[in-house]
Amino acid sequence: MSRAETEITTLDEAARAGWLSYVGGLTQDQIAAELGVSRQRVQRLVSRALAEGLIRVRLDHRMGSCLRLEAELARRFRLLECRVAPSLGASGDPARAIAGVAADLFERMLTRPEPLVIAVGTGRALRGMADELQPQLCDRHRIVSLIGNIAPDGSASFFDVLMRIADKLQAPHYPMAVPVISDSAEERAAFHQLRPVQAVVALARQADATFVGVGQMGNDAPLHKDGFITAAELAEVQAQGAVGEVAGNIFDASGRYIDSGISARMGGVRIAPAREEPIIGIAAGPTKVQAIRAALAGRIINGLVTDEATAQALLD
Amino acid sequence: MSRAETEITTLDEAARAGWLSYVGGLTQDQIAAELGVSRQRVQRLVSRALAEGLIRVRLDHRMGSCLRLEAELARRFRLLECRVAPSLGASGDPARAIAGVAADLFERMLTRPEPLVIAVGTGRALRGMADELQPQLCDRHRIVSLIGNIAPDGSASFFDVLMRIADKLQAPHYPMAVPVISDSAEERAAFHQLRPVQAVVALARQADATFVGVGQMGNDAPLHKDGFITAAELAEVQAQGAVGEVAGNIFDASGRYIDSGISARMGGVRIAPAREEPIIGIAAGPTKVQAIRAALAGRIINGLVTDEATAQALLD
DNA sequence: GCGTTGCGTGAGCATTTGCCCGGCTGCTGA
């Protein structure tokens, strides 16, 4: 109890310090005087406010260079939607650069008056987007997961993107209660015969908009790093020409899905190529270029949020 | 041409510097290396990005103390909506503190699926809110002005809140083409007999939501400072018990409108007391407390965005 | 009872940032 209460008041204090610093433009000394604490404490509070994500910073200016890249990508790959975020410099994390821009696009989708079914995948990029979303009441839309939420170790879910988004929007949400990847094709089939699972799958297939990450299938493949497939399995699909993956469904350089032992066990929904509804891929980074290009070529995705460096590489 | 182009590229550069600094967290030296310019130039660019409003900062945390004040205000004054922003310290501008919170509430209104008519007043607080709005396509709602847009000196409009909001939302908008205050009651009547003016007035009267500032009627009254009424006129209504004003309509301490020579000449729409639709007052500052309290008492407004200090004063 | 551990605190210091100022460049008008 007292633990939770102190926690709340410290966060409050951090928020107040951050507010005075960023919005009010006061110096830390002034804030210290205002709050009646030491300057050092103010420094710590502000840095905590930043770390906890209490302070949200966005850039309200479309740079010419980004706009040009967007237009060129949209033309070249016939995209419905395209956003290019400025890169964060050589050392920066590309996922963080695109998170805010992706959240912006997502929020724009939410402003549509008609109730939508919005499907989401998972991964670091989506997770970043979810964290950047403004909390708002938006309960006319439904959020549905494209992938299973049961991790190999039995833990509920890995990045938990669906829950985070639904939480912020207080929207009805439909997790897919199947393993991300089953031990066998039979197990997968058994799960998918369950009535509630079928309902979620049907919903995901008819989604009015879809937001997914794009995974590379090099040796740094997220599918492998996160423990969903073994190194041997990775090598096997690499040998079959795998270059990328969307919602766990692996495809080759031309964006055609690869059928393999893995795909028969992978839970969740395979996005049909060349859908008309927006399927937005959210991905950036040098290692993902080939995967993104393939997903675009196969029209698995018809929209893209990426960063400058990746956009440039895609066009080269 | 070259002037405009340089302007654009400088802003782009400023935006990029600000992005790397605020979002990327790089030091100015690192940014300088990245952009290939001097550290001093980076400093200038970042400060320009800030000044131009390219960097938008918001606080994503409701402080306990603010929530308590909101709940207490809502209870005491039977409010439909109430938001209390943290104060910006003794020296801070209260209008700036509440701008972001007000914009948040406004944006929340915009997420409603059904097309709305939203009426807006004017003033510094509303202007601040308009500046903080996220640009977004929101053309199902209509924005209508409560007050005239012809200033005494003939200039088109003073704070131009309506245009700024409509611009950001690309929404249909209805300015009221009448003088803020006419020279005579007859002139006012003549304007209000015009068919287009009547249409706008009708729209404003039936607005689904209304956002207004609240002006004090002390010697620092905005109506006087901005040149709409003379010192003599101010003194006259003060003698009649004037304490505040909403959209140019002056009321006494109990929130009852005062009929005077001024009110007969004031263009625009008088908000009917005790309306059911949300009428959100956006105001903060020690000089406004009495005016806000009166507007609440008379149920001219039934919602409030203010800051901590003002909220506390209202409750005392 | 006592040592240990973990967290928060303040002091001091290195780095970073904001700003002023002198100098330079490029434009303008006589």
Next chain:
DNA sequence: TCAGCAGCCGGGCAAATGCTCACGCAACGC
């Protein structure tokens, strides 16, 4: 053509900031 002027640039410096380290205190286990 050239003086005058305005705006930009970098140097340098003072203020502000971020960070590390040693210390104190309370909780915990032995």
